[in-house]
Amino acid sequence: MAQRWLVTGCSSGLGYALADAAAQAGHRVAVTARRTEAMDGLARAWPGRITPLALELRDAAQCAEAVHTAADVLGGIDVLVNNAGGGLFGTVEELCDDEVRDQLETLVVGPWRLTRLVLPLMRAQGHGHIVNVSSVAGRMAFPGLAAYVAGKHALEGMSQALAAEVAPHGVRVTVVAPGHFATRYGTALGEARHRLPAYAELTGDMLDACRGMADDPAAGRPEDFATRVLDIVRAGASAPLRIPVGDDAYAYLDIAERAAREELAAARALTRAAPSPQG
Structure with a gap:
């Protein structure tokens, strides 16, 4: 059955592919980006199904x-896809x-704001689906991506309470939670204004890997991501709250879950041990 979608971040990459796939599936989709001309191709491909809207997530009035x-x-x-x-x-x-x-305005406050604006409509009609696009960074950490990791962790925590x-x-x-996909995330990645030599060796490889995402032949295709999201929305209430997308996402999160269990066991052993003698 055709649905009415609002998808943010559709100038390229995952958002563009998802909007295209949703329109192809017969849905009507309002798509957003900072510049509407970046979505002209979608509008031409799907006249009557795609509505381009200008949106800067950090602008409360534009969100409303x-x-x-x-x-x-x-x-x-x-359906709202943040x-x-x-x-x-x-x-x-x-x-x-x-x-x-x-960074947190973009990754947390903006999606929170849009969710707050959409919820009265969904509650009034008695149904709706909010899809928050996180990352494997929402459940594990990568050196050099501290603010991004913090934002995705916060988005997942908000989503759990929201559910x-x-x-x-x-x-x-x-x-x-997508894994490694061929998008322009890395080429558009900003850098801290003041980099410190003390961290250059630790974070250099990570930055290079991010910059090369779009050209990595091993990276997932945005079209595959789009297909999976459509499947998730069709699954309805049977879908779990958090869903990795991409084989590498499952591999990363298996490592994260194993590390979390080991950490919990170590913490339990430490706190249940006999107290050390004082003095």
Whole structure:
């Protein structure tokens, strides 16, 4: 059955592929990007199914206008996909307050704001699906991506609370955690204004890997990501809250889960041991 989608971050990569696949599947899709011309190809390919909207996630007024316009043009919103977001490269010591705030505005506050704006519509109609695009970085850490990791961890925590809050209203929540996909994430990755030589050796390979994502032949295809998200939305209530996408995502998260269990066991052994003698 055709649905009404609002998908953010559709200028390229995962968002563009998802909007294209959703329109091909017969859905009507409001797509957003900072510049609407970046989505002209989608609009031409799917006239009547694609509605391009300008959106800067950090602008509260634009967020409200985008949701209002999408709901007005589509006649409602059944699926919200919070996909927009960019990365910032830098260690905890390298990043200043303004850089951290800017990253969290994009990765956490913006999706939170759009969710808050869409929820009254979904509650009123008695159904809806919110898909928050996270990353394997939402459940593990990578040196040099401190702010990005923090943002994705926060997005997953918000989503977990949200799922419990909106379930009685017929609204579903899914966190999608893609692994390594061939997108422009790495080439668009910003860097801390003040890099420190002390961390260059530790983080250099990670930065190079990020920069090369778009040209990595081993990386997943955005079209495959789009197919999986459509499957997840079709699955409805049977879908789990958090879903990795991509074989490497499962491999990464298997490592993260194993490390978490080992850490918990070590913590239990430490705190249940006899106290050390004082003095």
